[in-house]
Amino acid sequence: MWQRGAVTDSAPLDVDLALLGGGGAASLVLAALDRHGVRGLRIAVVDPVRRRGQDRTWAFWGHPGSDLDPLLSASWQRVEVATPARRRVLELAPLRYAMLRSGPVYDRAAEAERRLGAIRIGAPAAAVHDDGDRVVVRTGGDGPTVRADWVLDSRPRPPARPGRTTWLQHFRGWWLESDRPVFDPDRAVLMDFRTPQPRRGVSFGYVLPVSDRYALVEYTEFGPELLTDAGYDAALTGYRDLLGLPGDGLRVREVENGVIPMTDAPFPARPTPRVVRLGTAGGATRPSTGFTFSAMYRQADQVARALAAGRAPVPAPAYPRRHRWMDAVALRALDRGSVGGPEFFDRLFDRNPPERVLRFLDGTTSPAEEVAVMNSTRLRPMIAATAGDAAHRVRDRLRPTRPAPAIPAAVVATPTPPPGTGNRST
CATH class of the missing domain: 1.10.260 (434 Repressor (Amino-terminal Domain))
Incomplete structure (x- = not known):
């Protein structure tokens, strides 16, 4: 017999909807299905890892008053954009810039999964076959075969072909805690271009303060090549000094790293009739900025509304x-x-x-x-x-189509190293 919440049996499993991958995109879908009162669907979540805790951070803008408000770490209606020539403070009202860490999102998704009666399969999806009527998902290890009417696939995928331009947004951030007030919690630094600019590409820093003593300070580059560990740390040290932050009484509590594709290469959102891709794999990452979260949220909401109305769970294109x-x-x-x-x-x-x-x-x-x-x-x-x-x-x-190289997926790792270890995740 199949058990709700976890599956270890190897018998076939028939469901209405299978979610491949359990990260941000799938978590938002589960929460949206619960929010829109979708009930009676047989749902499977196929992912070898149950996501918990703070393994990434999202920043986005929107109107206050959404269902995400209780989950936010911080939000700001004033942000700063700086260049070597000037520093400009922008009033965003009626919008606001917001920061959301992954832990509350995963917690909400876990509760939605329970309320929806979803079945969790702790194995990777090894093969996916769509015959036009149903989708067969073969899982790795001792996991079962899943037969689904629809599959929502948010696993990282390469584009369909190479882009005419392929850059990466890559970054490292330090969660800094100070013994005394050094940050302005009422204002985020959105883009600070006073950082040294690379030979090819763009660099900037930003500051997302949670309080006057705690903030995420990050160094970001847009460009074709990644830095070394030493390169990121040197850039962050330089930006910390540029901000005038004190050298004493300031501790690195967590480290974040990320790589996000910035390319005009196509990411097909519906590769086969009954497989729909979400997140970066489904085109949710904006090529010119790397922003992804708002499009993922829209996709999840559209999927849930469609299923609640008895329609196919196919969201609109992420961007016109x-x-x-x-x-x-x-x-x-x-x-x-x-x-x-x-x-x-x-x-x-x-x-x-x-x-x-x-x-x-x-x-x-x-x-x-x-x-x-x-x-x-x-x-x-x-x-x-x-x-x-x-x-x-x-x-x-x-010219003939050639295969596209793999592009790193949007990943931000946020370990909490013991004080003084300097450990970080890639």
Whole structure:
């Protein structure tokens, strides 16, 4: 007999919905199904790891008053964008910038899983076959075979083909605790471009304060190459000193590392009729910024609403096609060096209301607003990048498709090292 909550038997299992992967995207789906009162579905979660605790942090913007509010670590309606020339404080109302750590998300998902009567299979999905009527998922080890009407797959996957531009957003952050007040809890630093800029790419720091004594201080690069451990630590030390934080009475309580794809390569959201991909694998990562959480949340909500209404659990595309095109052009211009990253983002915030820029970066602006945003950039290099992108697209159509290289998935590890060990997770 199948037991709700855990499965160790090897007999076949028939379900209505199977979730492959149990990270952020799947957790948001489970919570959304519970929130929308979906009941009576046979659900299986196939993942070798039961996610718990703080293994990643998400930052996003939106309107206050959502169901996520009780889970937030902090939120801010004032943020700072800094360049070597000036420091600008932006008032975000009616939006706010928010920080959400993974522990509360996983806890809510576990409770939703229990209320939904979902079956958890502690094994990886080894093979997935979709015959158009049902999907057969063969699991590794002693796990059972699962037959599902629909599969939601959030496991990391490479793109369908190589991108015309492929960058990575890679970062390391220190959770810093101070003996005395050194942070402003009412204001986050969204982008600080006063960091030394790499030869190819963009770098910036940011600060997400939880209190006046505790904050996440992070160094980020957009570019084609990762740094070494020593390189990240040197960059963070330099940024800490740039912020004027004291050298004594300041402790690193946790370390975060992450790599997120920034590419115009396609991530098919529906590779077969009854398999739907979510998260980065389903195109939720915005190529020009690396932001993912808001799109994952929208996907989860749309899936739950569809199932509650008896429809297929297929969310809308994470971003409009025109936004994916604009991302491709912007990435090309940045990669070829025809525009500089600090200048590009500085002009966006200087010539547009903050709310418009944030909604643009989140993929929720109207065409008229997007014209205004594009007009705030330097037109000549962007026109050249547009022409180059168009020519590259034509060449892509004329040559055989080649397999895409694997791109690291969006992962942020957040261990809690013993004081003084300096240990960190990759």
